[in-house]
Amino acid sequence: MNTRAPAEPEVREFTAEVVDVDADDRTVTLDQTYFYAESGGQPADTGTIDGIRVVDVQDDGEVVRHTLAEEPGPGFEAGETVTGVVDDDFRTYCMRAHTASHLLYGAGRRLLEDLGYGGFDISEEKVRVDFTTTTDIDDETLVELERLTNRAVWESRDVSWYELPTEEATAREDVAFNTKTEEGVMAGADTVRIVEVDGWDVAACGGTHVSNTREIGPVTVLDRSNPGEGLTRVEFAVGPDGIDRRAKQHAALRETAAELETNTGELATTAASLRSERDDLEARVRELEQSALSNALSDFETVDKAATWRLGVLVDADPNDAGDAAKDAVDDDGVIVAVGDGERPFVVVAAGPDSGVNAGDVVDDVTDAFGGGGGGGPPFGQGGGLDASPEDVLDYVREWEPSD
Ligand SMILES: [Zn+2]
Numbered sequence: 280m281n282t283r284a285p286a287e288p289e290v291r292e293f294t295a296e297v298v299d300v301d302a303d304d305r306t307v308t309l310d311q312t313y314f315y316a317e318s319g320g321q322p323a324d325t326g327t328i329d330g331i332r333v334v335d336v337q338d339d340g341e342v343v344r345h346t347l348a349e350e351p352g353p354g355f356e357a358g359e360t361v362t363g364v365v366d367d368d369f370r371t372y373c374m375r376a377h378t379a380s381h382l383l384y385g386a387g388r389r390l391l392e393d394l395g396y397g398g399f400d401i402s403e404e405k406v407r408v409d410f411t412t413t414t415d416i417d418d419e420t421l422v423e424l425e426r427l428t429n430r431a432v433w434e435s436r437d438v439s440w441y442e443l444p445t446e447e448a449t450a451r452e453d454v455a456f457n458t459k460t461e462e463g464v465m466a467g468a469d470t471v472r473i474v475e476v477d478g479w480d481v482a483a484c485g486g487t488h489v490s491n492t493r494e495i496g497p498v499t500v501l502d503r504s505n506p507g508e509g510l511t512r513v514e515f516a517v518g519p520d521g522i523d524r525r526a527k528q529h530a531a532l533r534e535t536a537a538e539l540e541t542n543t544g545e546l547a548t549t550a551a552s553l554r555s556e557r558d559d560l561e562a563r564v565r566e567l568e569q570s571a572l573s574n575a576l577s578d579f580e581t582v583d584k585a586a587t588w589r590l591g592v593l594v595d596a597d598p599n600d601a602g603d604a605a606k607d608a609v610d611d612d613g614v615i616v617a618v619g620d621g622e623r624p625f626v627v628v629a630a631g632p633d634s635g636v637n638a639g640d641v642v643d644d645v646t647d648a649f650g651g652g653g654g655g656g657p658p659f660g661q662g663g664g665l666d667a668s669p670e671d672v673l674d675y676v677r678e679w680e681p682s683d
Contacts, residue, residue: 282336282343284315284324284365285440285472288374288487291365298342300355306344307351312336313365316343320399321377321486325366329354333363369403370487375495375517376406378438378476378488379428382495383408383513384455385480386427390420396455396482397510404520405501409510416503416511424513425500435493437477440484442470448483455482499525572596572604576615582677586634588614590676592669598625602661605629616641616676618669623651625663626672632658641679648675 283290295309307328316338317323323336332348345363355361380399387394387410397409414420448454448471474484476492489495499521501514516524532543541549572593579591587610593601596619605615609629614636619625626645628638642653642660649672653662665672 282316282338283311283313284370284487285485287313288370288489291367291370293363294360295363297355297357297359297361299357300351302350305347305350307347307355307361308342308344309361309363312343312345312363314343314345314363315365315370315373315487319485321373321401324373325369327364329361372403372518373401374487374489376401377484377486378492379432379495379498379515379517380406380408381438381474381476381480381482381484381488382428382431382492382498383424383515384410384482385431385476386424387412388480389427390414390423391416397508405514405516407512407514409506409512411509412511416513421500421503421513425498425515428498428500428515431476431479432492432495432498435491436479438474438488438490438492439477440472440474440488443473445469445471448473451481453481455480497521497525568600569604572600573608576604576608576617579615579617584680586612586614586631586636588616588676590616590673591618592620592673593617594620596620598627598661598663601625602627602629602659606659614638614641616673618672618676619663620669623664623666624669624672625661626653626665626676628655628660630658636681640681641676644679644682645672645675 290313293311293313295311297307298310299308300306314326314333314336315321315324316336318338324333326333328345328347331351333345334348335346337344337346384396391410391412391414393411393413395411397411399409400407410416416424445468449456454473471483472485473481474488475481495517497517499516501516501524503514504512506512515521532546536543536546539546539549539553575591575593576589579589582588582590596617598619601617601619605617605627606629609615609631611631612633613631614634615629617627626642628641630636630638637657638660639655639657642655642662645665646653646662649665649667651662651664651666653660655661
């Protein structure tokens with residue numbers, strides 16, 4: 280005995296005779312049931328049998344077992360008549376959500392290449408459909424999938440279900456099979472159940488569906504991801520969650536547009552032009568920073584040793600920028616030493632090829648004297664974390680001579 284839910288999804292209340300009771304695991308089997316047993320990504324129905332809550336429904340292929348929240352009492356002996364009530368809210372939600380997944384797949388038929396069905400799952404918050412497709416479901420395609428799905432809802436298409444001989448169904452190219460979940464159901468079966476959304480989609484499916492697409496209401500696509508195995512997952516919501524999500528997005532869009540002093544239709548253009556403006560400004564600021572640095576370097580004091588040295592303190596400079604500026608500014612026969620003004624100053628040394636000075640040696644001696652770390656080679660050296668004031672470092676460099 281299978282559940283009658285897929286064939287008669289509108290039934291919410293029924294009477295049935297108890298066939299078997301297992302008090303230990305609180306399960307009841309009936310001579311007929313309209314409770315949907317968990318299958319193919321659709322969760323089990325909830326509800327009550329003779330007032331006791333049903334917490335799970337499973338079909339092992341032979342019988343449907345209803346698991347009750349409490350131990351079944353005396354009214355549940357075999358042969359007794361009981362009343363089953365299927366929770367209307369949850370079942371209706373599942374019917375709408377499940378049928379919406381067929382509409383989404385139908386939309387995929389119109390947009391995606393080499394389309395296949397990779398899986399499906401309904402939870403209380405959202406529905407996921409896994410596609411196999413060679414098409415990249417980019418933002419534009421995702422939005423188009425949502426738009427076509429909602430159009431199909433609005434078009435009020437009839438939904439019907441019927442049995443087909445398995446051979447005939449598998450031979451038909453227009454029937455979508457969920458290979459993962461339908462395999463078990465179809466194994467050894469002479470017929471397969473077909474769910475058809477008029478003019479939109481045909482699929483092998485054992486779930487519960489609404490009889491017209493307009494019953495689904497608005498469908499809100501939530502997200503897209505790649506769960507692996509070549510699948511693209513699209514998640515959506517129907518009902519209040521989807522509606523609330525859409526309202527939030529609408530509010531965010533308007534808030535952003537107001538913040539950018541534009542309208543929602545112009546948001547992307549405005550954002551793009553702001554970004555390019557920002558990039559230009561960043562480049563300009565960078566240029567100004569660099570020219571400020573080279574100005575600062577040209578104001579450094581000059582100390583004549585074997586070569587001409589220029590020394591000074593840089594205020595608020597980044598060590599790498601300072602290094603670059605020093606390398607640019609140094610003469611072939613000169614040396615530049617710049618010290619940062621921080622609490623643990625840095626030092627950069629650039630030495631021209633004809634200066635006779637090894638910049639790395641200067642940095643080594645400075646870090647030997649004041650701690651910190653760093654190093655370098657003949658043309659350039661850099662150290663940081665010095666435990667001294669910038670002036671002390673400069674005094675030291677002023678007196679510095681090569682050791683040999
Ligand atoms: Zn279905």
